[in-house]
Amino acid sequence: MALQTGLYYPYVHLRDESWAKAAALYWRNLARVVPAGFRVRDNAVVRDLNEGTGFLVNTDPRQAAEAVAPLFVAAVRDNAEALRDRFAVRGRVLAGVAPRLAPTTRSLTGLYPQEVPGELLHALRESGLATLDWRRRTHGSAWVAVDPALAWAYKCAITDELARRTAFTPVTDQVEAHSATGDWTSERIAEVLLDRLAPAVGHEAVEARVAMMAVRCVLPADLRNVPVEKIVRLRTQYADEFVAFAAAVDSAAADVVEVAREVTEHAAFELHLQAAFDLHVAQPLESLRKAINGLKMETISTAFTIKPEATVSGAGLGMLFGGTATAVGAGIAFTALATRQAAARERDALVATSPAGYLLRVEKELKPTTVLRRAVRLVGRTAGVGI
Template identity: 70%
Template structure:
């Protein structure tokens, strides 16, 4: 059974609406880390995607937080001076703006805030004692004022990744994010790795834990229109429900492809090399089958079927022609021919449906066809074809 739940990080609120639409075309559910008491304020497309579908699942990180906090306490206590030299907040307390969510790659000396329920008391005390954190009430979520543990963005990001990895281990959810470079920020977060990451001495990991999420998003995005923002949310929801069996077959294919590449690269330690293996598996298991399916579908030329059913009167029939020969039955025969043509088109359409349903990438073709921008004339033509039972 393919994994159907992604674990979104590092934020609570999804930041990119186009990314959220793409994610909804693969993940049956998308879990997100929501500490107890956090005031969730979804709006717009995110709210529409979640309405009546249960797409988003709020997951309390309390147990994961309790599991990873001791390693951070150890890392900070053992390296307080070096960490303070890089991430001290006291001298920036009144001169720096700060954000209520961590940034991936800080470009300024701005600070950020962690929600207190994500920071156990012992860890918060150590952070404060080392000059790496302070409490602030300045920022709100929605209309609710919230207390924050204010820290350097790099420290916050590292902590968020550790929580996510532990939560993924406990839930078997697959870490997924809309932050471009975040897929490599996974792995076991020991005190040594925390120290190495914060002080810049850690060896980059290859990102095997997030390989399935990356593979899935590569596959989905290869069939999406250029501007997904203008695709109605209800189309996304309909695709998720109307083609549930093909959706499941595609998810299984992604998981199988990911398992193949991860199993074959256990000894690979170079991130660039691993990315090449991942791309190769994507091409072999998903991109090439999709192209083959496209070619097979194009081989069924439904629009030309009528040309094989035209009537050619014999040249020996006297001048009255075909209408004289058929008499009053001409209309009935013509109607019969039309029904025969329609039946032929329907048979070809069933063959197309069978091809799509039997392919592990059939769901991708459905997405490509359904979301491709179309003219009014093409939309009308597709509506008529579906009414006649010959459109996919």
């Protein structure tokens, strides 16, 4: 199944503008967890990415939260003392409030009230793992303040449940020990919270890893300075190439899942991932680059070395204007035109049929152009092969 919709977590707002631009180049849509009544305040870049394309999709987590809550209730009640030793809120400070006695005390973070069903809120407060933050209210309900690590685990579990219900792929711009995907039983919840579970090697959501690797390899270093308009144009103008690219990502992900299904060593898994990426994405991209470059050289050579008199149009114009120089110039012009048109058709066929065609479009559109590269591109366009 080709890449369609990613499921962003653990936050509502996309915090990294460069990451948001990159994500817009490999996800057709990006869903995010937005509880009912939550006021979204996107920055200008995210708003512009979403405008006119419907890139972002809001997903209500209430039903997923209701499904996950009993698992957290069981984990809390079975491990109350151990969890309290690590995540007790007593004596802690709320985010944004300066601590009075212990400046090094880690602050608490807030969960939106609609994300925390009543039974879970009761279990957390009863165990000393949550308190109400009345500084932040939604429709008369206070936010639920908890330890950031507990909030992270809860968000991951909700995201996993949402992914199961929607067939979206969890994706995040945050580097953390545990991913949103996996079997979030009450036992696993306790193991994650108490650091008894080693980080997963990354089998889940392999396609998201491959896609990001692919897009990153052709993006300019200063993506933050790339205008949003260029990102939007790439999304809309090259939809066919995107489909071929998504199919290549799927093939690479399927290879990794098949070969590394039982792999538990992180380094070994990364090697399998890189090998699949090289086979299905990197190598086709390099082959396409070489083919396009070779086409340019061949076309330019043909356009400027063929004898203009060999063409009917060249000979006819020579007789019409009665001048050798004029005939030569006209012959070259008409020959170059015919060669350019043929080369353009061949180039378009190469790009359209290659799984890396979309990536080449991204690379050409977004990388800054120096004076030398502009000159080379001008020659390429004259020959009809500039992308």
